[in-house]
Amino acid sequence: xxxxxxxxxxxxxxxxGIHIEQCDNCRGIFLDYGELETLTRLESQWxxxxxxxxxxxxxxxxxxxxxxGGHHGHHHRHERSWVGMLFSS
Amino acid sequence: MIEPSAGPAGAVLSSAAPPGAPGADLxxxxxxxxxxxxxxxxxKRSAGTGSAPGSSPVEPADRVVPPRPGTADAATDPxxxxxxxxxxxxxxxxxxxxxxGTSEDDLRARLDVAGRLPGLMLAPLGMERLDAxxxxxxxxxxxxxxxxxxxxxxxxxxxxxxxxLARLHALPAPPELPPAGGTARLTRAVAAxxxxxxVPPAIRAAYGTLPWSSLAAGRREPRPTATRSALVHxxxxxxxxxxxxxxxxxxxxxxxxxxxxxxxxxxxxxWFASGLLATSAWDRFLGAYLAAGGVAxxxxxxxxxxxxxxxxxxxxLAATAVATARRAGRPLDGTARALVSSCERILASxxx
Numbered sequence: 001x002x003x004x005x006x007x008x009x010x011x012x013x014x015x016x017g018i019h020i021e022q023c024d025n026c027r028g029i030f031l032d033y034g035e036l037e038t039l040t041r042l043e044s045q046w047x048x049x050x051x052x053x054x055x056x057x058x059x060x061x062x063x064x065x066x067x068x069g070g071h072h073g074h075h076h077r078h079e080r081s082w083v084g085m086l087f088s089s
Numbered sequence: 090m091i092e093p094s095a096g097p098a099g100a101v102l103s104s105a106a107p108p109g110a111p112g113a114d115l116x117x118x119x120x121x122x123x124x125x126x127x128x129x130x131x132x133k134r135s136a137g138t139g140s141a142p143g144s145s146p147v148e149p150a151d152r153v154v155p156p157r158p159g160t161a162d163a164a165t166d167p168x169x170x171x172x173x174x175x176x177x178x179x180x181x182x183x184x185x186x187x188x189x190g191t192s193e194d195d196l197r198a199r200l201d202v203a204g205r206l207p208g209l210m211l212a213p214l215g216m217e218r219l220d221a222x223x224x225x226x227x228x229x230x231x232x233x234x235x236x237x238x239x240x241x242x243x244x245x246x247x248x249x250x251x252x253x254l255a256r257l258h259a260l261p262a263p264p265e266l267p268p269a270g271g272t273a274r275l276t277r278a279v280a281a282x283x284x285x286x287x288v289p290p291a292i293r294a295a296y297g298t299l300p301w302s303s304l305a306a307g308r309r310e311p312r313p314t315a316t317r318s319a320l321v322h323x324x325x326x327x328x329x330x331x332x333x334x335x336x337x338x339x340x341x342x343x344x345x346x347x348x349x350x351x352x353x354x355x356x357x358x359x360w361f362a363s364g365l366l367a368t369s370a371w372d373r374f375l376g377a378y379l380a381a382g383g384v385a386x387x388x389x390x391x392x393x394x395x396x397x398x399x400x401x402x403x404x405x406l407a408a409t410a411v412a413t414a415r416r417a418g419r420p421l422d423g424t425a426r427a428l429v430s431s432c433e434r435i436l437a438s439x440x441x
Contacts, residue, residue: 056368057372058372058376059376059379059391062362062395062399064362064400064431064434064435064438065364065434066431066434067364079422083235085326085406085424086238086242086245086326086328087233087234087326087327087328089324089326
C-alpha cells in the first residue's frame with residue numbers, strides 16, 4: 001500500500017487489537033474505519049486507571065478544608081517540619 | 090528526638106549538655122534524683138540550647154515571662170511562667186522537670202488520675218521537687234519516633250492511638266481535676282506571636298473568629314454543665330504514645346482534665362483539613378475511634394463536633410509554625426504555608 005500523502009511505502013502494525021498503517025517515509029498514520037474510536041476508548045480507560053481521583057474521605061471534611069479533601073499536600077509530607085509536627089505539642 | 094546515650098550516669102552529659110551550658114546543672118541534678126543508675130539520655134530540653142528535631146519548638150529564655158501571682162496566666166499557662174520542660178532518661182526511668190510555676194495541686198490531681206488508669210495511661214513512679222520545679226518520675230517505655238515513620242504517616246499506629254482516646258473519653262472526669270489544657274495552649278500559641286516580624290495577618294484574624302479568643306482575657310473557662318465534658322488528654326499527638334510490654338499506652342497527663350473530648354481529635358483533624366495528613370491515615374484514625382465507641386463525635390456527621398476545635402488547632406499549629414520559623418529567621422516552609430492557607434479559609438468561611 002502506498003501513502004496517500006507522499007506516496008511512500010506503508011507498513012502494517014497490529015497493536016492491542018488495533019490495525020494501523022504507518023508510512024516509512026513521512027511517518028503518517030492511516031487508521032481503518034472505527035479505529036480512532038477504539039483508540040479513544042482505550043486511552044480513557046488507561047487514564048481512569050492511572051489518574052483516578054482518590055476515594056473521598058470516609059467521614060467528610062470541613063467547609064474550610066484544603067482542596068481535594070486532604071490530597072492537596074502530598075508534597076509537604078516529606079518535609080522534616082511535618083514529621084516533627086506529628087510529634088510535638 | 091532521642092540523642093544517643095553512652096555510658097553510666099554522670100559520664101555522658103558532655104555531648105547533650107556541655108558543662109556550663111544552660112540546663113546542664115538541672116540535668117545533673119535530675120540524674121541524681123533517679124532511683125537507680127543507668128545510661129543517661131536527654132530526651133527533651135525546650136528551654137535553652139540543643140532542641141532535637143521533632144521535639145517541641147524552642148522557647149528561648151528571653152521570651153519566658155515571670156509568673157504574675159494571682160492571675161489566671163500563672164494558673165493556666167505554666168509554659169509561660171518560666172523554665173521549659175526538661176526530660177531525661179536514666180536507665181529504665183524517665184525524669185521530667187516541669188516548668189516553673191506549674192500548679193502542684195493541679196499536677197498532683199492529674200498524676201492521681203493517670204495512676205488509676207493501667208493499660209490506658211502510664212502511671213507515675215513519683216513526684217519530687219527541685220527548687221522551683223516539680224519533677225515527675227516515670228517508667229521508661231519505647232516511644233514512637235519520627236524514625237518509625239520514614240515510609241510516611243500511614244505507618245503510625247493511628248488505630249491504637251484512637252482506641253486509647255476512645256477509652257479515655259468514656260471515663261468521667263473526677264471533680265478535683267482541673268480543665269484540660271487544650272484551650273490554654275491555643276491562647277499561648279497566639280500570644281507567642283507578639284513582637285515577631287512577618288506574621289501573616291490571617292492567623293490572628295482567624296483566631297478572632299473562634300469562641301475561645303474571648304477567653305484570652307485571662308479567666309478560666311466555665312465548667313460546662315452537662316454533655317460535652319469528659320476526661321480529655323489535652324495535648325494528644327504521636328509523641329504521646331509509648332509501648333510498654335508490647336502494648337501502646339498514653340503518656341503525659343500535664344494537660345489531662347475535663348473538657349470537650351473532640352479537642353483530642355482536633356489536632357489530627359486540623360492536619361487532615363490542611364492537606365498535611367493523608368486521607369487514608371485520617372480515615373483509619375477516625376474510623377477506629379468511632380468503631381471503639383468514642384463519644385467525642387457523632388458517627389453520622391463527625392465534623393459537627395470536630396469543626397470548632399479543628400479550627401482552633403489549625404490556628405494554634407499555624408501560630409506555632411510561624412513563630413518557630415520567624416524566631417529562627419527562616420522563611421515559612423510548605424507545612425507552615427499549608428496551615429496559614431487554612432487560616433485564610435477559616436476566616437473566609439467565618440465571614441461568609
